[in-house]
Amino acid sequence: MSHNLPDELPAALAMLDSRRSVPARQLTGPAPDEPTLLRLLRSAVRVPDHGKRTPWRFLAIRGEARHALGERLAARGIERDPHAGEAAVEKDRLRFSHAPLVVTVIARLGPDEKIPEQERLLSAGCVCFALLQAAQALGFGAQWLTGWPAYDTEVAHWLGLREHEHIVGFLHIGTPKLEAPERERPDPRELLTEWTP
Ligand SMILES: Cc1cc2nc3c(=O)[nH]c(=O)nc-3n(C[C@H](O)[C@H](O)[C@H](O)COP(=O)(O)O)c2cc1C
Numbered sequence: 001m002s003h004n005l006p007d008e009l010p011a012a013l014a015m016l017d018s019r020r021s022v023p024a025r026q027l028t029g030p031a032p033d034e035p036t037l038l039r040l041l042r043s044a045v046r047v048p049d050h051g052k053r054t055p056w057r058f059l060a061i062r063g064e065a066r067h068a069l070g071e072r073l074a075a076r077g078i079e080r081d082p083h084a085g086e087a088a089v090e091k092d093r094l095r096f097s098h099a100p101l102v103v104t105v106i107a108r109l110g111p112d113e114k115i116p117e118q119e120r121l122l123s124a125g126c127v128c129f130a131l132l133q134a135a136q137a138l139g140f141g142a143q144w145l146t147g148w149p150a151y152d153t154e155v156a157h158w159l160g161l162r163e164h165e166h167i168v169g170f171l172h173i174g175t176p177k178l179e180a181p182e183r184e185r186p187d188p189r190e191l192l193t194e195w196t197p
Contacts, residue, residue: 019133020180022141024098027174031062031100032140040173041103043134047126053112055120056127056168059104059159066096069158076154095149099142099172103131110164121168128169141176144169 032040041058049055061069074093077084096102107124109117128144135142149155150167161167 015137016133019136020182021132021143022176022180024143024145024172026177026180027099027141027143027172028177029100029175031174032135032138036138037101037103040131040134040138043137044127044131047123047130049123050119051112051115053108053115053120053123055108056124057106057108059106061096061102061104061170062100066102069096070094072158073149073155076152077148079154080148080152092149095147096170099174101173103171103173104159105131105168105171106161107166107168108164109166121166124168128171131171131173135171135173139175140173141180142171142173144171146170 031037037060045054070093073095074089077089077092081088105124105128107121109120112120132142132144146167146169150170156165156167159167
C-alpha cells in the first residue's frame, strides 16, 4: 500500500510521541525560572482559540505560597469531611509541596454571543496540554492535576477567581527525580472508524 509517511520520522513527531507525565511527587527543583516560565507560556498560548477570546489565564504558585496553600487545603479538607483520616489530611497538606512550581490554568468563560462555552473550555484544555509539551521539550517534567481543590468554591476564592472563571488544571512543573514509567497507550486502530454516506 502506498503511503505518505516519510521513511525517517521528523524529530517533532518523535517529541510528540515521547510525551508523558512525570508524577508531581517525582518532581523537584530547579523549577523553570521566570524567563523560562514565560517562554513556556509563549508556546502554551499558541492554541486554537475560536474568536480569539483568549479564554484563559495563568496563576503561578511557588515557594512558600505552595506550603501555605497546603495548610489551608488540609484545614478545608477536614471542613469538607470531618471524618477524613490522617493520610487524607496529609495528602492535602502536601498537594502543592512536591513540584517547585504549579501553574494554575484558569478558564475565563461566561456569556458570549458567538462562541459556545464548550469551545472556550476546550481551548483552555489545549493550553494545559501545550504547556505540558513545552515543559518536556525544555527537559522539565510536568503533570496536569485537578482533584477536589480544582472545584472547591473556597479554594477558588483564595486563588482570586472571578465570576465565570474555572480552574482547568494545576500544572505541576519541575525537574524529574527519575525517569517516569511508560504506560500502555490506546491503539488508534481501535478508535478510528469511517463514515460512509
Ligand atoms: C483534566 C485532567 C485532570 C487530571 N487530574 C488528575 C488528578 O487529579 N490526579 C491524577 O492522578 N491524575 C490526573 N490526571 C491525569 C494525569 O495528568 C496524567 O495524564 C496521568 O498521570 C498519566 O500520565 P500520562 O499523561 O503520561 O498519560 C488528570 C488529567 C486531566 C486531563
